[in-house]
Amino acid sequence: ALDTRTLRAKSGCITFDEGYGNTGSCMSDITFIDGEKGILRHRGYPIEQLAENSSFLETAMLVIYGELPSEGCLRAFRQQVCKNASIHTGMHSHFDGFPSDAHPMAILSSMLNSLGAYYPEMSSNDREQDLAHFDETAALLISKVRTIAAMTYRMKMGMPFVYPADKRYTGNFLHMMFSEPYNEYIDDHGAGKALDLFLMLHADHEQNCSTSTVRMVASGGANLFASVSAGVCALWGPSHGGANMAVIKMLEEIHAAGDDGSKFIQAAKKGEAKLMGFGHRVYKNYDPRAKILGKSAEGILESIGMKDPLLDIARKLEQAALEDEYFISRKLYPNVDFYSGIILKAIGIPVEMFTVMFAIGRMPGWIANWKEIAENPKSRIHRPRQIYTGKTQRDYLALDQR
Ligand code: ACO
Numbered sequence: 031a032l033d034t035r036t037l038r039a040k041s042g043c044i045t046f047d048e049g050y051g052n053t054g055s056c057m058s059d060i061t062f063i064d065g066e067k068g069i070l071r072h073r074g075y076p077i078e079q080l081a082e083n084s085s086f087l088e089t090a091m092l093v094i095y096g097e098l099p100s101e102g103c104l105r106a107f108r109q110q111v112c113k114n115a116s117i118h119t120g121m122h123s124h125f126d127g128f129p130s131d132a133h134p135m136a137i138l139s140s141m142l143n144s145l146g147a148y149y150p151e152m153s154s155n156d157r158e159q160d161l162a163h164f165d166e167t168a169a170l171l172i173s174k175v176r177t178i179a180a181m182t183y184r185m186k187m188g189m190p191f192v193y194p195a196d197k198r199y200t201g202n203f204l205h206m207m208f209s210e211p212y213n214e215y216i217d218d219h220g221a222g223k224a225l226d227l228f229l230m231l232h233a234d235h236e237q238n239c240s241t242s243t244v245r246m247v248a249s250g251g252a253n254l255f256a257s258v259s260a261g262v263c264a265l266w267g268p269s270h271g272g273a274n275m276a277v278i279k280m281l282e283e284i285h286a287a288g289d290d291g292s293k294f295i296q297a298a299k300k301g302e303a304k305l306m307g308f309g310h311r312v313y314k315n316y317d318p319r320a321k322i323l324g325k326s327a328e329g330i331l332e333s334i335g336m337k338d339p340l341l342d343i344a345r346k347l348e349q350a351a352l353e354d355e356y357f358i359s360r361k362l363y364p365n366v367d368f369y370s371g372i373i374l375k376a377i378g379i380p381v382e383m384f385t386v387m388f389a390i391g392r393m394p395g396w397i398a399n400w401k402e403i404a405e406n407p408k409s410r411i412h413r414p415r416q417i418y419t420g421k422t423q424r425d426y427l428a429l430d431q432r
Pocket residue numbers: 049238268269270271273298299303304305306307308309310311312360362365366367
């Protein structure tokens with residue numbers, strides 16, 4: 031293996047790799063993906079085993095710190111997350127500044143960046159100092175991103191904020207989202223468990239658009255709050271995290287048109303539509319997270335006592351696409367977003383909040399990637415090159431000559 035110094039010395043010419051499809055931008059110990067085989071592992075542990083046995087907070091610790099935590103460490107982390115659940119009351123007034131139709135991702139990104147201002151010792155942009163507070167910052171962000179998300183929803187609904195309670199991670203989130211004065215939300219159908227699985231499956235996914243953005247921002251020395259706030263912006267788009275909203279909209283449109291999915295498949299093949307939740311830059315096989323969510327969807331809906339016609343349409347679409355030459359030849363398979371929206375909808379999360387839910391889940395991965403950059407004394411600012419295709423040199427023309 032070549033060390034970083036040797037690799038740098040070998041560079042000299044510019045390669046053109048649009049969208050970085052074949053460019054390794056960093057070395058990382060966090061997540062391994064084999065896109066051809068459909069394999070995903072965090073710190074060596076297969077996602078299937080984590081989904082079966084672990085929880086979101088335990089997987090978050092694994093992703094961030096590299097090992098499965100001992101019972102004591104996990105308890106301490108849970109306590110730290112619990113302790114940090116509320117946000118400074120000074121931030122409550124920030125919500126008043128947003129129009130009620132502001133997109134929750136715009137609010138989340140702004141709020142995460144603003145949060146840093148309340149913790150100057152953790153957001154100094156001095157790597158040594160920011161790292162000295164790292165454990166506290168990590169637990170704080172994992173906790174508060176969930177509180178900010180719930181407060182965003184309440185603000186948009188014109189409902190009073192609900193303060194966090196002494197509950198587990200997802201239970202507390204559902205409480206802050208859905209409790210009413212004198213009527214506490216009771217999770218008696220397993221929504222918290224389903225949500226925990228959803229979040230865990232989103233914990234990290236190597237150098238996707240948002241994580242690469244976090245690393246890009248971090249590479250300039252920016253603090254963790256600023257870096258994850260940028261990650262939220264990158265996640266927002268429909269080709270990335272925004273796809274989970276787009277899938278539900280697509281399924282609803284197909285349902286409303288009385289189509290069983292076959293007409294939509296034809297439109298996708300002609301390039302008139304995109305089958306949202308299908309295709310992936312790295313997976314040329316089933317996204318293993320989609321397999322897990324696809325399998326769990328039925329059981330989750332059943333436990334919640336819900337029958338969703340969108341699930342039947344999704345199954346038909348999946349079957350039709352898997353048998354169609356267009357999708358086969360392009361190796362287009364369901365990705366994590368294909369079934370996740372159906373699960374979020376069943377839990378009662380409004381569609382507009384779906385990408386925010388993705389951001390809550392991805393927080394550990396963003397934090398772990400920031401840490402990897404910050405802890406590496408040799409890490410270098412990210413600065414890709416370009417192939418210039420503009421005008422050659424020309425002389426300035428005075429205003430009256432144009
Ligand atoms: N529906 C129909 N055709 C598709 C789809 C799709 N969902 N995805 C790719 N294709 C086609 C393209 O049109 C292209 O066809 P061509 O060779 O005839 O030109 C071919 O498959 C290759 O597609 P690219 O766009 O080159 O693939 P790329 O790796 O750049 O994009 C992406 C990957 C963005 C995920 C794409 O598949 C897509 O837009 N999917 C739908 C949105 C989505 O689900 N995004 C979530 C991704 S996972 C995540 O971020 C969590």
